[in-house]
Amino acid sequence: MYKKATVLGHTYSFHHLKEVMAKANEERSGDQLAGISAENMKERMAAKSVLADLTLGEIRNSPLLPPEQDEVSRVIEESVSTPVYERIKNWSVAELREYILNDETTGSDLLQLSEGLTSEMIAAAAKIMSNLDLIQAASKIEVITHCQTKIGQKGVLSSRAQPNHPSDHLPGMRVSLYEALSYGIGDAVIGINPVIDTTDNIYALLVETKDIIDRFAIPTQNCVLSHVTTQMRAIEKGAPADLIFQSLAGTQMGNESFGISIPLLEEANSLIYDKGTATGPNRWYFETGQGSELSSEAHFGIDQVTLESRCYGLARKFNPFIVNTVVGFIGPEYLYDSKQVIRAGLEDHFMGKMHGLPMGVDVCYTNHMRADQNDMDTLSTLLSAAGVNFVIGVPMADDCMLNYQSLSFHDIATLRSIFHLSPAPEFEKWLERAGIMRNGALTKSAGDPTLFMNKV
Structure with a gap:
């Protein structure tokens, strides 16, 4: 017993x-x-x-997946600061929660504390927190990162423009992107999910997005979300990539099902710093999502919240520019309805921030899930209050390639208006020069993609 x-x-x-x-x-x-x-x-x-x-020491001394059996466990264990851990190892999980929520505890305090925590300890705290606890705690933490531009500042809600196309048709992608830009969306990244995962296609998409960025002098970064090895081949061929992308799992076996390993990520890391086009120190984009390990039968009997936290323990090894959970994408087998999606989104955001990560959320659901767009409005509103670094926008909230529902471009503009949030500073100045924003608000020109089409 x-x-x-x-x-x-x-x-x-x-x-x-x-x-x-x-x-x-x-x-x-x-x-x-x-x-x-x-x-x-x-x-x-x-x-x-x-x-x-339970004490934090008890959790560390009872590994759910021993480091000698799993490389993700080794990364997490090796990241722990011994001096910080020694100071807190006798705290109970309840005491950790109380410290996190104490009004006198700052975001800087939490980032320092996190150096002595394993991913399992952070997950344990999340499990005994209410939704409001998760919002309050995450809202304290500011994580600023720098790729081509800087995002993550307090008072900033950044966004990924996701101009996917069902056949990777470049003109179709371009028009979708122009609409996103016209609403002030895309300061975190212009990121495309490709249909065709070939070196030549990824090369073409990277060239196209970089051409648009350069042509209109947009202060943002580009990325194509194909498998990391395809991106590596395209970059070796000379493709202009600011960020390199990969989905992560919380176990070594889960990552192997994605066709990756830590040595491969380290190789990609060297490549993006050697041949990438960004100037800043943060050049990775990672995506996660509760349930991926179960779907690949790589969960080892560990629950999906804890496994998600372990993804963040792996991600922080590479100092990423952005990380997001695609919270409702996998489907009702893992998150059945809107209540579970909302809870998972708040958990993931909190756990990511507690790892010191620049955490975003794809506020989304699949059409066979018991959820609708009103539920996404609720989650995006709660995440805005929680200080989420960025969210994702697609045309009319309906991704025509991935066939799932996310946020629309104008949804994100509305969230900024409600909470008096801004795009990233450099991007906001660009929007003002383009006539799309003035004094922190969208102008009458906003939402008109011909602003860019007429200048081509």
Whole structure:
């Protein structure tokens, strides 16, 4: 027997930390599919009670996936600052939560604290926090990164323009991008998900996006979200890439299912610094999302919240420019409905920020999920209050290539207006010169893509 707790006269027994961590999660269809979730709310509360009383040292000394078996575990373990850990190892998870939420604790304090935390400790704190806790905690943390431009400042809500096209048709992509720019979208990155993952196609998309950036002197960065090896071949061929991209999983086996390893990421890291076109120190774009390890049968009985946190432990090794969770993209097998998507989005954002990452969210859902656009409005509003670094925009909130629903360009403009947030400083100045913004607000010219088409 590992631990036990009594709730309303019934005693619940837990046999190991992995079980406690899984059953302490808020309801999650992915955990249910894996057969590791709490059977009911009372068992969930018992698991949360046990988890809250565990010390950080107990969590570190009971690895869910031992470092000798998994390279992600090794990266996480090797990143821990011994002096910081020694100071806090006897804290309970409840005490960690209290420190995070204390009004006297600053974002700088949390970033320093995170140096002594493993990804599992950060996940444990998230499991005993309410949605409002997650918002409050994340809102304290400012993570500024620099690729071609700087984003992440307090008071800034940046955005990725995602002008995907179902056949990678360059003129079609270009028109979609012009609409995004006309709404002030694209200061985080102009990032395309390609249909055709060939070196020549990725080369063409990188050249096209860089040509648009240069032609209109747009202070932003470009990226094509193909497999990292295809991007590497295109960059070796001379393609102008500011960022290099890859999706991550929280286990070595999960990453192997993506066709990547840490040595491969290190090789790509050397390449983007040697032959990339950016000038700043942060040149990676990572995407994650709860459930990917379960979908590849690489979860080892670990719950999807903890695995997501481990993705961030891997990501911070490479000092990325941006990271985002594609929160509702995988489907209802992992996040069943809007309640689970909203909770996951807030968890992911908090856990990413607690790792010191420049965290964004693709506020999205699939059409077979019990969610709709109003739910995305709710999540994007909560994330704006939480200080999310960036969100993603697609035309009319409907990605015509990936066939899922996200935020529209004008949704992001509305969030900025509601919360008095701005695009990244350099990008805002560019918008003012283009006549799209004035005094922090969009002008009557906003939303008109012919502003750029007429200048071609």
